[in-house]
Amino acid sequence: MSLLAILLTIAIAFAITLIIAPISIPLLQRLKFGQSIRKEGPESHQAKSGTPTMGGVMIIVAVIITTIVTLFGYGIDSFNREAFVLLFVLFGYGLIGFLDDFIKIVKKRNLGLTSKQKMLGQLVIAVIVYFILQSQGFNTAVGIPGTNLDLEFGWFYALFILVMLVGASNAVNLTDGLDGLVAGTASVAFAAFGIIGTTLELPTSVLVFTFAVVGALLGFLVFNKNPARIFMGDTGSLALGAALATIAILMKLEILLVIIGGVFVIETLSVMIQVISYKTTGKRVFKMSPLHHHYELIGWSEWRVVITFWLVGIICAGLGIYIEVWM
Template identity: 45%
Template sequence: MIVWLAELFSSHFSFLNVLTYLSVRTIMAALTALAFSLWVGPKLIRYLQTMQIGQVIRNDGPESHLSKAGTPTMGGIMILGAVTLSTLLWARLDNHYVWIILFTTLSFGAIGFMDDYLKVIRKHPDGLIARWKYFWQSVSALVIAFILYYTATTQAELTFVMPFFKEYMPYLGLLFIPLVYFTVVGSSNAVNLTDGLDGLAIMPTVMVAAAFALIAYLTSHVNYAHYLYIPYIPKASELVIICGTIVGAGLGFLWFNTYPAQVFMGDVGSLALGALLGVIAVLVRQEILLVIMGSIFVVETLSVILQVGSYKLRKQRIFRMAPIHHHYEKKGWPEPRVIVRFWIITIVMVLIGLVTLKVR
């Protein structure tokens, strides 16, 4: 919206041209999302406390978590609100990637909201029944996949990029649709499983989003794309703005979510943020990089799969508790130690992911 206004009045006020620059808009988008989160945060926390919308703690979890019972949850509303508002203000709204991002934010946010609502307000212990949650995630992901497939205008938008291989980028065709589906649904659930400690999920999300901001810029610049042997997708430029909003909103949320947390994001935040990372990875054609840079999300998910599979097949547990961050808590690690070490691992994996762009 602001870009349109700046272009409309730039003939009268030339200084408004600066608001059309991608770098300026990205910074302003991040700051807008950050300011919105810091402003709304205290008000939302007070409202959640007044309405007694507090986290339900499992009795079989780490004992240190029992003190968290009643901590306000559904704080992800703050993040999604900041991302949506900042995107509408600073992104070019004639780019259909922007509307796909907004659809992802709101659709997966709605699924998470319903899960949280049933869990903490209606007091259903399991929240939204798993098969219905997965059903609606699948519907949203398939809508995204089909839209992207039928609106693709270049072959580059439907290729599969392999790190370390500069010449091998096969055209996916209809296989693009299941790839999008599994990337978006898998990423959504992976971030959701990671969101079990104060700040554990949001900071890796911020780091990965910041890395994707750089990747989106390189992908949308013809010279950099050709130099790095990555698909050239000019429409990806607006994803830099989107990633900036995630960084700003995430840091604003972390202000209140850092240990000991004043508020939890709930499924309304984690499901949507995971889906956003998945969609952004798809749009810049870097699904493998999402796996590398978001390795913490992957490991958390694998720990649950292995734990459940082992118990069903052998009646034995591999970990003391899954997801794996609880395993380390059970081993006696203080919560802040688990969180910070997982952050450090994410930083390392993000750097490795970025290096793969050059090592080909």
Template identity: 45%
Template sequence: MLFNLLAPLADEFAVFNLFRYLTFRTGGATLTALLVAFVLGPRLIAWLKTKQKKGQPIRSDGPQSHLLTKQGTPTMGGFLILIGLVVSVLLWADLSSGYVWAVTTVTLGFGLIGFADDYLKVSKVNPKGVPGKLKLLLEIVVATGAVVWIVMLTTPDHSTALAIPFFKNLLIQLGWFFVPVAVFVIVGAGNAVNLTDGLDGLAIVPVMIAAGAFGIIVYLVGNFRFADYLQIHHVAGAGELAVFCGALVGAGLGFLWFNAPPAMVFMGDTGSLALGGALGAIAVAVKHELVLAIIGGLFVLETVSVVVQVISFKLTGKRVFRMAPLHHHFEQKGWSEPTVVIRFWIIAVVLALIGLSTLKLR
């Protein structure tokens, strides 16, 4: 909004020239989202507590310690992230950018699906929530609409192509088969972050790390000169998503203030599905779908641990891990919750650095 209103006045008032700089608006988006979360956080948490007398239902088949330490903690804290994110994006982004609207649509769409799941869990005091097949179907519908939108926004030579990291400008043309591939990326990212969100602060920091890494990527991909220098594909207009990434980092930091151990609020599916879907949509928009699997490798590991556990138990009756997802396995081995969380954060940082290295190692 500020860009659309003030940037045209830059020729008359030099100070407004700042709003033409993507880096300035990204910084402004980060700080705005952070401040919104700080201001609204206490009020939102207090309101959630009045509405959720018993807090988020704790899985009976999870770690027994959680029944004592996490009982009564309210969920749906993802609202705090989404409010800060959306307000900041509307304020600082170029609202004529289709990429911004497409990614925001996925974020809010997945957030609504997550809210329905959280609401059923809290109102029915049942940890199952929305039936899995129905939730997956709704996610696919939202993701498909966003992918078609992104394809229409992107130039024909890139629109339905899959980029291969570590190779200069290598794009594999998939035709319309690209749509289900991209939908899988978005839906998979949403559910992978959802599976990771099991300990205080475990999911939000890797999400911020991934958002920060993609903030760099979208800025470079959206700038023709930098893209040409690095010999990566240029996606015109996608650089505006740097503002979205900055807002996501700021909103995440604000949420972490209240989610740090011991958590005052959980993000719930309202937050985890929305954040994962946002990362997936950003990766699709800038043709870095495979790089997301590297930068978000922690989420991939958590998901794979669940898949392996289920397959192994159904086929052999034996479990590979003491408990899935993977973070619970290490809890069962005797690691304290802060130890698991901080070590997983370290892994997320390393994976993000490896993902960023693909920009130059070609």
């Protein structure tokens, strides 16, 4: 995929998002589709209550349109199994998030679908993805980053896919707590996989989708940066996390996801550490989890936290690129 094609794909998704947003935000405001802020969260976040949510729909629409239009521009053969799987995952996990957001709005509460309902939906989609890949004789070996070693997972690869999709979608969801935090860190992570994929000359369908997400996220960031005019909600965060994991799977860079998505891993670990510590000792390691809230409560401004996490995301992405491309 040429540099011009990459820039064009990003530009199309970016433009579509910029066109959709000014229409969507006022509509969501009229429908009173505002975010409910949990009372346990930082007090400063209460002012964000009522900000339109479900902005993830904008991202998903922009990515789907850009991917389909661009791939058909390459020729109908470019729309292959990989493209279908990526769009299916993006739409499927986005639908779960949409239902979660919608219930929160209708019920005027911070809880939408139950954890069991969300988990069931996520698992069902992951299982379907596995069977689609397995039916085509997908390689079940997992490479060790920076080496020529492969570990053959065999039937265990099915469980591995389930863990990756569910884990990544929830990790990004946990990270989505500050204006522009996920939009920035996720765009960097997707861009990193796009750069690696271009270097390794991976299928055009995967690269087009990856850069379409980058463009859509950058467009969304225009309206999501502090002070945010719209939130992506679970509609966006669940879809983005699952899509990122699917890209890693299709590129056969599964373990590298842990490095490139380092910010999401750190955020998830902070929640796990907090829960385990409180249940075993009655003490909290952090003032609040996920980790971004801890830094807010020790006096950091929201922008300082977000920019710091963006920088960490860039470092993780750079490390992932270095390991895969130059080691």
